[in-house]
Amino acid sequence: MKKLFSVLMVVMISAVLAACGSQSSGDGSSDQSAKANxxxxxxxxxxxxxxxxxxxxxxxxxxxxxxxxxxxxxxxxxxxxxxxxxxxxxxxxxxxxxxxxxxxxxxxxxxxxxxxxxxxxxxxxxxxxxxxxxxxxxxxGNAFLASGDAPYDTMAESAEWLKNNPDETITVAIEAGGVSEISFDGYFLWVKEKYGEEVADRIKVYPTGSQEDKNQALWDGNADIINGSIGGNNEYTKEGVESKIKMKFLGITAGKRVEGYDIPTFAEQGIEVNGKEFVFDxxxxxxxxxxxxxxxxxxxxxxxxxxxxxxxxxxxxxxxxxxxxxxxxxxxxxxxxxxxxxxxxxxxxxxxxxxxxx
Amino acid sequence: MNDFLTLEFKFSESHTVFPKIVLSILVMLLILIVINQVIQRYKDGKLTDFNFKFFTGNYDKLKFYGTVALLIGYGLTLELLGFLLSSILFMFLIMLLYIGNLKRKAILLSLANSILTSFIIWFVFGQMFDITLP
Amino acid sequence: MDIFSILTPLSIVLVFTGVFMGIIFGAIPGMTATMAIALFLPLTYALDMVEAIALLIGLYVGGISGGLVPAMLLNIPGTPSSLCTTFDGYPMTQKGQGEKALKIGITASIIGGFFSLTILYFFAPILASIAIEFSSVEKFLVILFALTVIASISKGSLLGGVFSGVLGVYLSLIGMFPDNNTLRLVPPVLEEQLYYGFALLPVLIGLFAIAQIMQEAEEGMKPAAHQNINLSKNKKNKFSLRIFNGQIINTIRSSVIGTFIGMLPGVGGSAASITAYSQTKNFSKNPEKLGTGEPEGIISSESANNGLIGGALIPLLSLGIPGDSTTAVLIGAFLLQGIQVGPLFITTNPELWSGIVSTLIIANILMFLLMFFSIRYMAKIVYIPKYTIYPIIIVMCVVGSYAINNGVMFDVWTLLLFGALGYVFMKIGIQLAPFLIGFILGKQAEKYFIDSLKGSDGSLTVFFTNGPITIILWLMIIGSIAFAIYDNYRTKKTAQEETITKVS
CATH class of the missing domain: 3.40.190.150 (Bordetella uptake gene, domain 1)
Structure with a gap:
């Protein structure tokens, strides 16, 4: 058994050495390009x-x-x-x-x-x-999402829905103090401008931390809309995901649509602040x-x-x-x-x- | 009753809620401990009997304060001299301190161990794995 | 079995390399599985997905398992999750049974590993949907349940132990509260350094390694008794599988707890072995013996520890949610390869899924073999004179602390500060283990406490009314506390009776 162990050790060490060797040869060539540069x-x-x-x-x-x-x-x-x-x-x-x-x-x-x-x-x-x-x-990919069965499909529709249902509120899960909050601020100010204080007052915030926390907030029912991203959330929006955890995109804040994804931008939805399209890349x-x-x-x-x-x-x-x-x-x-x-x-x-x- | 079971706080204050609760528990526990101690001591009839000693009797002053001084010194020199140099220095000195004599064997042993260990760590972690060292 | 068919020879070499390096990282005080994975992450870019996963899973399994070596031999937990392994592992070493303890540990590890792997393979999707039913309320209660271990491991004074634990919770709150990015409990001069609070790893190894070295320095660095015990020819010190007779329920219970806690997203891995240990103590036939070098304690801590791995992979692979900090790094590896982990991962990547499962099987076996046949040499660490090994440990701890957050000097000062604090704590009767458990779990307790209240508009009744799971959890918490008090009372009483009989 001891012999087997030592054989394995040799394999290991040689693997390490080989890795180092190839690395150092790589360094050598880059040294030259460094000089050239x-x-x-x-x-x-x-x-x-x-x-x-x-x-x-x-x-x-x-x-x-x-x-x-x-x-x-x-x-x-x-x-x-x-x-x-x-x-x-x-x-x-x-x-x-x-x-x-x-x-x-x-x-x-x-x-x-x-x-x-x-x-x-x-x-x-x-x-x-x-x-x-x-x-x-x-x-x-900075985006907003809602549960798959939410009565609205875009951020703009969510405001419209809020206007038509005066007893309802919408809670948005965001991470305070950064990208997530600024995107929410854009949405909020637009709702306030377009639909007035009464509707905007029914938008609440659920401040929390990581992406996992925001997802969990949606599943727990602590939030109706969450801030997320294409990279982080796309998997939950696919066909075949259990309805309990299914999500849908309501919009992205970028200036242009992302290739391969059918998600409208804030600007397309007509979300404006101070008369200017709200775009955040x-x-x-x-x-x-x-x-x-x-x-x-x-x-x-x-x-x-x-x-x-x-x-x-x-x-x-x-x-x-x-x-x-x-x-x-x-x-x-x-x-x-x-x-x-x-x-x-x-x-x-x-x-x-x-x-x-x- | 409902008021008692509600804990309202503003978002900007939410960072103080839990620490306050924990601190109150801490103070309560401390009071309990003190009361307990007093009762215990009263029962045993040695209420004013204090013989708490921080150090064990006849403790090794040189090794203890030496360790403390060397640890602090190591921390201070790390960024000044870099990892390799300060570690060799630190290991050499602390080993001599622990061996407790300045015989040739002790010096050689310390020198070998300090240089070898520091160098291996520096090479394996600093160079091979590219960990940022001080 | 065809699930192995996806593995190339290269990937098997990589699992081996991963396990080997993982064990080394786990065994060095101050380096962790998470760190090893983060370090190797950029290298995986050059590999294809199955090979990358092979390497990383090897590191994960090796890293979690390697932690038991310093925990048992030197009383220094190599990783936070091997904290409870020190409770019985080190006393066994002191009795000259270090080698036996290590063998018990790795046997328990592989059992825990295979147990959780089986659960992962057959029940992942179902369990994952149970896991997301755990809202912040239930998670807070789970943490509270884990915290009850403080009561059951308090030595001597129960009040003192609980006080130490709560003190640990309090100190863990230092720094910024992530919700509103506001600092608390921080002296103005240290605002920048303490922004994220004290890092766990330097605190852990400071309290254990540095404090212990200071204490030994005070006593003059004399060789410990067990360093002079001759290599154990004694039959009693031999390892045999018979130790596990009568421990079957303990092993299964601990593996279940480990798997389950690993499964809960956002409840840290260290909670797994802590909870398992406390339950083992509560159910044990002779709880007073635990902590004095009983195989029972090692089995519980280590099987929970490795049970955690399969558990943490459940929400990762079936929902895309990392179960602990290590799996969070694993997500990074998937993303580097352009693979999104989410609820459909297993169905859309069947090849990768079987690759992961077969890698886990191989990694566990390799871990066992590698450790089993090197234990004889590892166990000799205890015979190295203190004047040689302690300086090495200090330098390793310093490197680990500096590197744990990728190069922060303040973490080295944290290490030294908590070394000194730990030394003082031991002198004034603050118990280190409860303190540390409080420290490990404190921040999570706060997070889920505040999250629950945010969801309920501040109503505390939410902790009782949030469905049947909360009721069960409360019963478990109350049971655990009641048992600890009863146990404490009983131990005191026997101690009193003993003194009485002696006097008469």
């Missing part, structure tokens, strides 16, 4: 770049988008990138302490500034205090330390521009219905600040969760 942009790329992300989950869309882009960036930058899911607060604090050579950078989405506006992220982490890197990709972008080496920032920007052209990258993202959407670092700053201003306005006019849960 380095000569071109004259940037000194650190040997190892730590990408901290604003989510602590390795199952969420932030991780998937950062993982995909860094896998391709590694090659074009000729370095080794490691995605560390440490959560927003820790990620910002790591970024704050990071060196200016780019060995620690952050990857996050609109929550970065929405959190500041809603007060769930400290003000000192406002966009102004970082160097904004390129926008990389979009998750167009959840975009992912890099944040760099304020005093980052400009050569590094430029190299990263160029590399991202290259990656988004890569078809393999696009098809990787498409697996989970994400799409590449590159905005160069120069334009990204104005773009995001403007986007923020739009939503600041909505947040200012929207009621607080306290008022919505009374």
């Amino acid at each position: 380095g000569a071109a942009s004259e940037a000194k790329i650190p040997d190892r770049i730590r990408v901290v992300i604003g989510s602590s989950s390795t199952g969420g869309d932030t991780y998937q988008n950062s993982d995909a882009v860094s896998r391709y960036l590694e090659e074009s930058l000729g370095t080794n990138m490691k995605v560390d899911a440490i959560g927003a607060v820790q990620a910002f604090s790591e970024l704050d302490r990071a060196d200016d050579d780019g060995n620690t950078i952050m990857f996050f989405h609109d929550m970065a500034y929405l959190g500041v506006e809603y007060g769930s992220i400290n003000e000192k982490n406002a966009l102004e205090n970082w160097k904004i890197g390129p926008v990389v990709s979009t998750n167009p 959840k975009e992912f972008f890099f944040l760099l330390p304020k005093d980052i080496d400009p050569n590094f920032a430029k190299a990263l920007d160029e590399a991202v521009a290259q990656v988004v052209e890569n078809e393999d990258y696009t098809s990787d993202l498409a697996k989970n219905a994400y799409i590449p959407s590159y905005i160069s670092a120069d334009e990204a700053e104005d773009y995001l600040l403007e986007k923020r201003a739009t939503f600041q306005n909505i947040i200012k006019n929207a009621p607080t969760v306290d008022e919505l849960t009374e």
